[in-house]
Amino acid sequence: MRILVIGSGIVGASIARIASMYRDLDVYLVEREADVGWGASKANTGIIHPGHEEDPRLYPFRAKLCVEGNRLWKSWARDLDIPIKFPGELMLVFEGFESEARRYIDLARINGIPGVRLLYHDEVERMEPLISDEAVAAVWAPTAGIISPIDAVIALVENAVSNGIKLLTETEVKRVIVSDGRVRGVETNIGFIGADIVVNAGGIHADEIARTVGLSYRLKPRKGEYILFDSFVEAKPKHIIHPVPTSITKGVYIVETVEGNLMIGPTAVDLLEDAKDDTSTSTEGLSKLLSEASRLLKELPPRDRIVKFFAGVRPEPPNGDWIIEAYTDPWGFVDVAGIRSPGLTAAPAIALHVFNLIRERYDLKLKVKDSWNPHRRGIARIKDKPKQLIKRLVEEDSRYGSIVCWCNMVSEAEILEAIGRMKSIGLKTITLDGVKFRSKAMYGFCQGSFCRARIAYIVSKIEGIPLWDVRVNSTESKLGVGDVKSLVKGGSYD
Amino acid sequence: MTRYDTIVIGGGPAGLSAALKLKAKGFDSLVIESGDRIGGIPLQCIHPGFGLHYLGEDLTGTEFIHRLIGMVEDQGVEYRVRSHVVRVKPSRTGYPYKRIEAVSPYGFIEVETPILIYTAGARERTIFEIGVTGERLSGVFTAGEAQAYMDIFGILPGSRIVIIGSGDVGLIMARRFALEGAKVEAVIEMMPWPGGLTRNIVQCLLDYDIPLLLSRMVVRLEGKRRVEGVVTVRVDEDLNPIPGSEELIECDTVVVSAGLTPNVRLLEGLGLAMDPSTRGPIVDDYLESITYQGIFIAGNALVVNDLVDYVVEQGESAAEGASILLYEGVKPRSYVRITKGRNVRLIVPQYLSCEKDAVLYMRVQKPEYDVKVCFEEISREFRYPVVRPAEMIRLTLRRSDLEDLRRLDSLTVEVKRV
Numbered sequence: 061m062r063i064l065v066i067g068s069g070i071v072g073a074s075i076a077r078i079a080s081m082y083r084d085l086d087v088y089l090v091e092r093e094a095d096v097g098w099g100a101s102k103a104n105t106g107i108i109h110p111g112h113e114e115d116p117r118l119y120p121f122r123a124k125l126c127v128e129g130n131r132l133w134k135s136w137a138r139d140l141d142i143p144i145k146f147p148g149e150l151m152l153v154f155e156g157f158e159s160e161a162r163r164y165i166d167l168a169r170i171n172g173i174p175g176v177r178l179l180y181h182d183e184v185e186r187m188e189p190l191i192s193d194e195a196v197a198a199v200w201a202p203t204a205g206i207i208s209p210i211d212a213v214i215a216l217v218e219n220a221v222s223n224g225i226k227l228l229t230e231t232e233v234k235r236v237i238v239s240d241g242r243v244r245g246v247e248t249n250i251g252f253i254g255a256d257i258v259v260n261a262g263g264i265h266a267d268e269i270a271r272t273v274g275l276s277y278r279l280k281p282r283k284g285e286y287i288l289f290d291s292f293v294e295a296k297p298k299h300i301i302h303p304v305p306t307s308i309t310k311g312v313y314i315v316e317t318v319e320g321n322l323m324i325g326p327t328a329v330d331l332l333e334d335a336k337d338d339t340s341t342s343t344e345g346l347s348k349l350l351s352e353a354s355r356l357l358k359e360l361p362p363r364d365r366i367v368k369f370f371a372g373v374r375p376e377p378p379n380g381d382w383i384i385e386a387y388t389d390p391w392g393f394v395d396v397a398g399i400r401s402p403g404l405t406a407a408p409a410i411a412l413h414v415f416n417l418i419r420e421r422y423d424l425k426l427k428v429k430d431s432w433n434p435h436r437r438g439i440a441r442i443k444d445k446p447k448q449l450i451k452r453l454v455e456e457d458s459r460y461g462s463i464v465c466w467c468n469m470v471s472e473a474e475i476l477e478a479i480g481r482m483k484s485i486g487l488k489t490i491t492l493d494g495v496k497f498r499s500k501a502m503y504g505f506c507q508g509s510f511c512r513a514r515i516a517y518i519v520s521k522i523e524g525i526p527l528w529d530v531r532v533n534s535t536e537s538k539l540g541v542g543d544v545k546s547l548v549k550g551g552s553y554d
Numbered sequence: 555m556t557r558y559d560t561i562v563i564g565g566g567p568a569g570l571s572a573a574l575k576l577k578a579k580g581f582d583s584l585v586i587e588s589g590d591r592i593g594g595i596p597l598q599c600i601h602p603g604f605g606l607h608y609l610g611e612d613l614t615g616t617e618f619i620h621r622l623i624g625m626v627e628d629q630g631v632e633y634r635v636r637s638h639v640v641r642v643k644p645s646r647t648g649y650p651y652k653r654i655e656a657v658s659p660y661g662f663i664e665v666e667t668p669i670l671i672y673t674a675g676a677r678e679r680t681i682f683e684i685g686v687t688g689e690r691l692s693g694v695f696t697a698g699e700a701q702a703y704m705d706i707f708g709i710l711p712g713s714r715i716v717i718i719g720s721g722d723v724g725l726i727m728a729r730r731f732a733l734e735g736a737k738v739e740a741v742i743e744m745m746p747w748p749g750g751l752t753r754n755i756v757q758c759l760l761d762y763d764i765p766l767l768l769s770r771m772v773v774r775l776e777g778k779r780r781v782e783g784v785v786t787v788r789v790d791e792d793l794n795p796i797p798g799s800e801e802l803i804e805c806d807t808v809v810v811s812a813g814l815t816p817n818v819r820l821l822e823g824l825g826l827a828m829d830p831s832t833r834g835p836i837v838d839d840y841l842e843s844i845t846y847q848g849i850f851i852a853g854n855a856l857v858v859n860d861l862v863d864y865v866v867e868q869g870e871s872a873a874e875g876a877s878i879l880l881y882e883g884v885k886p887r888s889y890v891r892i893t894k895g896r897n898v899r900l901i902v903p904q905y906l907s908c909e910k911d912a913v914l915y916m917r918v919q920k921p922e923y924d925v926k927v928c929f930e931e932i933s934r935e936f937r938y939p940v941v942r943p944a945e946m947i948r949l950t951l952r953r954s955d956l957e958d959l960r961r962l963d964s965l966t967v968e969v970k971r972v
Contacts, residue, residue: 292819292823337778339689339690340687340688340689340774341687341688342687342774343685343687343773343774345687346685346687364683364815364833366682366683367682368680368682369682369687370690442657447655447662450640450662451661454657454658454659454661454662455661458659458660459659460657461636461657461658461659461660461661461662462636462658462659463636463638463657466588466638467819469638469640469657471657505677505680505819506677506678506680507680507681507682508699509677509678509680509695509696509698509699510677510699512699513699513702513703513706513707517707526709527703527707527708527709528709528710528711532692532780533690533691533692533779534692534779536779536780537691537692537693537779537780538692538780539692539703539709539711540703540709540710540711540712541710541711541712541713541806542709542710543708543709543710544704544708544709544710544734545710546710547710547713547734547735547736548734548735
């Protein structure tokens with residue numbers, strides 16, 4: 061029995077991990093990009109929501125799976141060594157919006173979320189001195205967390221691959237092949253891949269895949285921009301901050317990422333349907349973020365502390381509800397589509413739910429492998445580690461003492477480990493972005509201007525390719541155009 | 555724990571000249587360098603313009619730095635390369651010692667010193683810091699990074715180039731790309747005047763027919779995976795974009811030369827007072843931090859210089875200050891603060907002890923002709939036919955001029971029209 065999961069975002073990767081538990085199941089995880097998690101999963105707020113914003117009367121799935129996911133991430137993150145923290149969340153209440161705040165307290169009660177309560181200004185200010193004086197109160201939700209979504213995807217895939225699944229990157233599904241009412245496989249840019257069950261976790265492109273089996277829903281692309289500040293800023297709240305969503309604006313989040321950077325976002329801009337891959341930032345978006353965030357805090361860090369800005373596109377399903385279904389016509393086609401917020405939070409619960417659905421609907425008799433290993437270790441990092449540990453690491457491997465990224469203190473050993481892990485999950489192309497997401501090099505305030513060349517050089521040596529041929533952020537984007545003198549020696553501009 | 559009279563963080567021109575000066579005065583020092591070898595940024599500068607003041611010769615960056623490295627080797631100055639300082643903290647053995655910890659492939663380095671000379675240079679401002687939006691694309695480099703690719707690693711980053719910012723590094727890279735047969739589509743400068751030295755405008759742009767677009771800024775990158783073009787817009791006198799003036803310039807590579815910013819993370823962590831106009835530490839005329847005794851700062855970590863000769867001079871000044879502190883110990887000092895007046899963007903040092911001749915480095919906000927730089931309280935003025943933001947003004951105030959000043963607490967510097 062072969063199950064093929066389309067899309068290695070947080071949802072597809074979670075499903076692949078669950079699928080990797082079972083004997084006699086051949087699992088393929090198929091991804092069109094050069095690496096995993098490069099869609100909405102790498103560019104979002106990274107919040108593990110408590111679940112008090114989900115109304116079970118409107119969206120029963122979202123409410124149930126969000127609450128479960130919040131709980132599950134604690135053990136998943138521990139097993140998979142994913143950086144996570146639970147600082148809690150203050151939903152700020154401004155004058156005139158007290159009744160909205162009450163609604164979330166009520167929802168917390170209905171959804172059984174512990175510890176959610178209303179705090180008045182003085183109490184909020186004691187907890188978080190940076191909040192704006194205009195905030196009259198806040199809804200406190202202690203179970204809100206922060207995770208690094210891209211770290212989570214990488215960890216999930218590493219774990220799934222180590223348990224026997226096969227990852228196929230640079231493989232774009234053109235259509236699902238059906239005959240006699242059953243799924244037979246998928247047609248891709250590298251040819252036909254047979255499968256008995258196809259799980260469509262294609263993110264923003266999931267509707268296009270569903271269309272090839274006759275399903276007609278459409279996902280609306282919604283862009284969210286973010287600003288990332290340096291970790292070294294004074295105005296950095298300890299808790300997750302955002303305003304009570306109102307009819308006028310949903311407001312932005314202010315969070316400290318697991319790496320310690322202050323992050324503001326997202327905006328919400330509906331894109332045209334043909335602009336699904338538009339992850340461009342805009343001047344308007346950035347000003348909007350800064351002005352919205354400045355309503356929440358007494359002060360923001362100065363603009364010269366901005367490290368970078370970026371945008372992600374998230375799928376907005378019709379009516380706001382997730383599309384999770386295992387169809388009997390065609391038999392074997394499973395939709396996990398339109399997974400908008402709180403999809404990251406719910407991902408582990410979605411994966412379990414989807415897998416149970418598959419088992420029941422298609423009557424699969426599955427046994428857990430004896431050898432299934434739930435654990436995976438992250439890359440040992442020397443940044444912020446105690447002196448004794450650094451000494452020991454350097455003694456064991458001198459490359460831990462060779463610091464390549466000066467801003468984020470990433471050693472050559474960590475770069476090599478990142479590349480090794482990319483190879484071990486079967487990536488065909490070692491991109492600098494992939495190295496960056498894994499090692500956290502090139503992530504600091506210099507944005508790689510000091511270290512990117514050295515890292516690219518390491519990649520070129522390992523891959524046995526010229527330095528200029530190292531890929532940056534996709535299979536087609538090369539670092540340079542040739543060796544020096546290549547143009548003078550008769551190359552052309554084109 | 556090994557103790558040194560001084561520890562120098564950063565083995566570029568500032569750090570090496572400081573260490574050489576200390577050696578000449580009989581003090582030992584250890585230079586700690588992050589890179590694979592000592593020398594710093596001049597190692598990748600194959601263009602001339604180095605050493606006219608310090609060595610009396612016009613050399614390329616590589617020639618210049620190898621002279622300096624030669625002196626360091628001859629004099630037996632101690633240094634460690636591939637050593638990255640992770641912490642500076644007050645030593646457990648007590649004031650005034652500082653403990654410095656660094657990681658290197660040869661092991662963990664822990665040393666103590668009463669005096670730290672911080673010469674970690676500057677870093678380049680990124681595309682994000684200048685507010686350029688758009689997709690995250692390949693083909694975007696800072697000027698120094700592009701320079702390293704071409705002149706250290708031997709590869710060509712692109713073939714159709716747009717350079718953002720007309721600072722010296724950007725101009726030099728424009729010529730460098732032209733010499734490689736690449737087409738430099740434009741150098742784009744937001745200000746109504748160029749950001750680099752006049753000699754570089756002539757030798758790097760005019761000589762190669764490279765267009766310089768003034769009062770224009772790049773607002774957005776276009777492209778899917780790699781840069782395919784930049785959208786530029788004209789700006790008015792207040793640097794606000796003029797609606798309707800958008801223009802697309804096609805290119806495959808964007809080189810950001812939007813200035814440098816002192817690399818002072820470690821010092822910020824120690825709580826040293828910083829000057830928002832230089833983005834470096836606030837220092838006195840010994841180049842010692844005004845708020846942290848025993849830490850001297852020189853070179854681009856102090857203030858972004860346009861000549862290596864000034865960098866070297868500052869390195870030597872810091873060493874001078876350090877050796878006085880080592881000889882004489884801590885003395886109570888009173889300072890006169892320098893206040894910036896008309897058309898003064900920045901000045902270093904920010905405080906004067908008035909105990910010695912003081913060398914001042916300053917930049918103006920906007921270009922002016924026939925001006926004088928005036929220090930009213932001491933009735934001193936310096937005439938200049940022209941002053942430009944791109945050209946650092948270096949001047950010396952004599953100790954005799956400063957003695958009367960001790961009664962005051964502030965000295966005003968301003969640029970006046972003659």
